[in-house]
Amino acid sequence: MNLKQLSEHLGLSQTTVSRALNGYPEVSEKTRLRVQQAARQLNYSPNTRAKSLATGRTHAIGHVLPISASHEMVNPVFGDFIAGAGATYSDHGYEIVISLVKDQDEAEAYRSLHARGSVDGIIVHGPRMRDPRIPLLRELGLPFVVHGRASDEPDPYSWLDINNQRAFERATEFLLDLGHRRIALVNGLEFMDFAYRRRLGFEKALSERGLRADPALMRSEEMTEIFGYRSAREMLASDQPPTAFLVSSMITAIGIRRAIHEAGLEMGRDVSVITHDDDLGYLKNGHSVPIFTATRSSVRVAGERAAAMLLDCIRDPGCVPKTQLMEAELIIGASTGPAL
Template sequence: MNLKQLAEELGLSQTTVSRALNGYPEVSEGTRRRVQEAAEQHNYRPNTRAKGLATGRSMMIGHVIPASTQHEMVNPVFGDFVAGASIACANRGYDTMFTRVDDGDEEAAYRSLMGKGSVDGVILQVPKIHDSRIALLKRIGLPFAVHGRSSDVTDSYNWVDVNNTSAFRRATEFLIDLGHRRIALINGLEIMDFAKRRRDGYTSALEAAGIAVDPSLMSSEEMTEVSGHHQTRDLLESATPPTAILVASMISALGVRRAIEEAGLKMGKDISVITHDDDLSYLKNGQDVPIFTATRSSVRNAGSILAEILIDSIATPLSPPRHKLLEAELVVGRSTGPAPA
């Protein structure tokens, strides 16, 4: 079935059907739903090339991947985020493009994408505390949306983020309520905005409880299984080891558990662990009962929401930037218990 036939079946103009399928705001929600249901029923998919010619758009959303972060392509967090974003893009008639660039060449890549009209917008991931990409994209006029926020950027822009500060404050308070006083933080790289916010949540909970912040209990590294293992091993070998550990990633938490077991200790009894869980498709936190107590927020859902915000801003370029702050859920699993006597 083509666009003309679908329009005739619905008794609508081809323009109205096209606009309904492409998310234009002037189409009523009832009409949009009726058109989408009919398109699904008849397995109709708009021709991307034809849409591009008609609208003057590429119908493409871009991701620029620097060489130093290429390993992110195999990171399950990146994979789930992209899955959510790409499905949302496809539902709105957009394709997804990845551009690999050498470190330091990001600005040239964004300018090239803009100049060639290769993409209608781009998605930024893992922003730093001060992220120069945001000012660049605003300056050259390329629509964008950010997965996360950049603390030092005061201009308004599209973003979707999880409330990292609140999540890690609540997790630390939970451990304090269990009687823990020596609580370690195994964080991501703290040049990244999310890691700074998680540290702030951790330290604010300690200070509110009258517990001194001990720098020897805090570490900041790339979030890998190996780094989680090494950092935990060093903590457990110290003269005054922690009784609980707060971890920034499920991937790091696997290394934390390995180090605990190698030390002959039992997680949840001898030492408690709370991690952040992005509710990953291929790295589930147990089944009926979670393995780790965790602050949980779906990164796939974040990707879907962010793509929708970006595509809406492309369709209505004069609309104000949109923000979405997602709250993490504290899920209690088998990795936490009262502080040892």
């Protein structure tokens, strides 16, 4: 079935059907849904080349991922984010272009995508405190949305983030209310914006109770299982071990649980653990009762929303930067209890 046949079936002009399928704002929501439903039922698939020529768009979104020795972006969290973003792209007739590049080639990859006209927009992953990609993409004129924020970027830009500082402040307050005073922070790399904000929340909660963070109980590294295991094993063997851990990743928390078990202790009774849970499809935090007490925010939902924000910016090139801050829930699980 072609566009003309679909239009005749619906009793609408080809222009209206095309605009509905491409998400133009001047088409009503009722008409857009009607057209999309008919297109699915009749297996209508637009000719991508003809569509690009007609609209001046590629109907593709770029995701550039650096292959880094210090921070690996090709990870399970990225997979769930792409699943969410991909569902939004698919609903609006867009495809994904993923480029894996070396750290030093990342800027050139953006320039190449722009020069070749390969994509209509970009999602930026893993922002750092002052991220050079933001001014570069602004200079190139490519619409973009940042998944996260860059704290030291002075000019406005579009981003979607979770409230990392408040999430870890609240988690620390919860542990303090349980009587814990020696709380370890096992964080991500703190040149990454999310990890920097989580440390701020941890330190703020302690400070408001008249306490100071102990550097001996703070670790910052790539968020792997072995990092969690080694960090916890070392701290639990010290003269003044922590009674609780606040952790930036479920994967790292699994390593901490392993170290607690090897030390002959019981998680939730002898040592408490709170982690961050991205609500991953493949790695659920228990069933009826969560394994870990956690600050939870779905990265899949973040992918859906960031993709929708970017498509809005593509449809309206003159739009002002959009921002969205998602709050994390505090989920009570079996990994926390009163300080002994």
